[in-house]
Amino acid sequence: MSENHDRTLELAAGYALGALDEEDRLLFEEHLGSGCAECEAAVADYAGATVMLAASAPQATPAPELRARVMKAALAARPAASALERRVTPIRAPRKPPRFEWSWPWAAVAAAIALVAGAGWLTSGRLSEEVAHLKGDLAAERDRNALLESQAAEVNYWARVLTSPSARVAVLARTPDAETTLEGRAIYDPGTHAAVVILRNVFIPNGHDYQLWAIRGSTPASLGLVHPDKDGVAVVRVENAGDPSSLGAFAVSLEAQGGSPNPAQPTGPVVMLGKLGG
Amino acid sequence: MSQQPLDLECMERLRAGDPRALRELYDRYSSLLYAVALRILGNATDAEDAVQRCWVQAWQTAASYEPRRGPVAAWLLTMVRSRALDLARSLSSRRRVEDAVEAEAQDPPLDPSDTAERRALRESIAQAMTSLTEDQRRVLEIAYFEGLSQSEVATRLGAPLGTVKSWTRQGLGRLRELLPKQEWV
Numbered sequence: 305m306s307e308n309h310d311r312t313l314e315l316a317a318g319y320a321l322g323a324l325d326e327e328d329r330l331l332f333e334e335h336l337g338s339g340c341a342e343c344e345a346a347v348a349d350y351a352g353a354t355v356m357l358a359a360s361a362p363q364a365t366p367a368p369e370l371r372a373r374v375m376k377a378a379l380a381a382r383p384a385a386s387a388l389e390r391r392v393t394p395i396r397a398p399r400k401p402p403r404f405e406w407s408w409p410w411a412a413v414a415a416a417i418a419l420v421a422g423a424g425w426l427t428s429g430r431l432s433e434e435v436a437h438l439k440g441d442l443a444a445e446r447d448r449n450a451l452l453e454s455q456a457a458e459v460n461y462w463a464r465v466l467t468s469p470s471a472r473v474a475v476l477a478r479t480p481d482a483e484t485t486l487e488g489r490a491i492y493d494p495g496t497h498a499a500v501v502i503l504r505n506v507f508i509p510n511g512h513d514y515q516l517w518a519i520r521g522s523t524p525a526s527l528g529l530v531h532p533d534k535d536g537v538a539v540v541r542v543e544n545a546g547d548p549s550s551l552g553a554f555a556v557s558l559e560a561q562g563g564s565p566n567p568a569q570p571t572g573p574v575v576m577l578g579k580l581g582g
Numbered sequence: 583m584s585q586q587p588l589d590l591e592c593m594e595r596l597r598a599g600d601p602r603a604l605r606e607l608y609d610r611y612s613s614l615l616y617a618v619a620l621r622i623l624g625n626a627t628d629a630e631d632a633v634q635r636c637w638v639q640a641w642q643t644a645a646s647y648e649p650r651r652g653p654v655a656a657w658l659l660t661m662v663r664s665r666a667l668d669l670a671r672s673l674s675s676r677r678r679v680e681d682a683v684e685a686e687a688q689d690p691p692l693d694p695s696d697t698a699e700r701r702a703l704r705e706s707i708a709q710a711m712t713s714l715t716e717d718q719r720r721v722l723e724i725a726y727f728e729g730l731s732q733s734e735v736a737t738r739l740g741a742p743l744g745t746v747k748s749w750t751r752q753g754l755g756r757l758r759e760l761l762p763k764q765e766w767v
């Protein structure tokens with residue numbers, strides 16, 4: 305093994321710890337990128353040790369509410385693998401720097417960092433601190449930007465469904481089994497097969513769930529359970545409600561908690577039904 | 583037993599956009615991630631913010647995880663540490679120090695899900711940390727929880743950079759040897 309390689313291998317611990325100086329980090333990442341299995345194994349090994357170091361932090365448990373907040377934020381952002389194929393900026397991918405489309409004001413922050421680095425002033429204590437702050441701000445802005453981009457793409461997608469010139473509407477009428485205040489409406493875009501179903505005054509009886517159905521021909525297909533907010537409003541976004549040639553209506557049934565065991569047939573009473581208009 | 587096989591299965595589902603996989607990983611690792619964020623930031627609100635950002639990032643960038651670079655826990659920890667350090671840098675240092683002092687003065691809340699195994703695991707980690715030399719432990723803690731680079735650590739401690747690099751290697755190497763392969767929950 306060459307002396308050069310040994311020197312690079314010595315950087316593995318600092319890399320796993322996330323503590324290498326910029327120059328060393330770039331050198332080591334370039335080396336990893338060349339496919340050195342020994343260094344990669346060393347990083348994996350030291351990474352396990354950093355988990356142990358992390359676990360030495362005093363024990364703490366987050367508030368139970370955080371779980372729901374995390375799930376809501378994540379689902380609002382949605383993964384890159386989602387069917388909508390929205391652009392999601394990878395953040396600090398290990399092998400290659402993320403591809404990021406610069407836009408004001410992050411471009412200005414990045415340009416400032418580049419200028420300072422180019423002038424060779426990074427060793428100046430005060431300036432280094434400033435640069436560290438700017439880098440921190442930049443990374444945080446990248447995160448926020450990625451999140452906002454995802455959310456904006458989501459909103460735009462559903463706005464297009466709702467405003468599509470070919471959109472068809474189904475007013476969901478209550479059946480005799482329904483609560484008398486229940487109201488609902490479905491908007492379906494034949495172009496994308498997406499639908500938005502809006503229900504009001506949805507107050508779920510204990511031990512039950514409302515379940516949404518698409519009626520395709522004469523066959524029901526479950527679109528999932530309805531989850532109203534605290535005001536009883538439920539907005540259900542369905543990415544694929546069905547083909548326009550077969551989709552004829554939407555329905556809501558009142559089921560035992562968890563929904564109908566048969567995804568192709570309501571088990572409880574149908575409480576709302578609406579045929580799609582032209 | 584390591585959680586890695588379970589974690590890898592979860593990561594596959596996370597890549598496919600299955601939110602249940604995110605819930606599973608959250609239930610397994612949030613306490614650890616939160617403890618690290620709290621250690622870095624010193625207050626619960628900011629720590630929860632960092633943890634939330636970490637999970638959103640995990641959800642969006644699951645495809646970037648490379649198993650050969652380390653366990654899933656290490657991947658998640660890298661993200662929460664980065665997010666927490668970003669937040670820490672954007673907060674005033676004064677507020678951070680005050681909060682950290684306050685946090686250290688308090689006993690951690692009792693966790694009803696704490697088990698004898700988990701207590702034993704924490705004890706073994708504490709023992710391993712005490713087996714490091716004072717210099718090794720300080721270098722690792724300053725670099726990891728304060729986010730200082732090796733040259734910044736060297737300046738802080740008034741030690742040569744090469745020595746700091748050696749302490750890092752020796753300290754992490756020692757932790758790797760001393761601690762069993764185990765669950766991190």
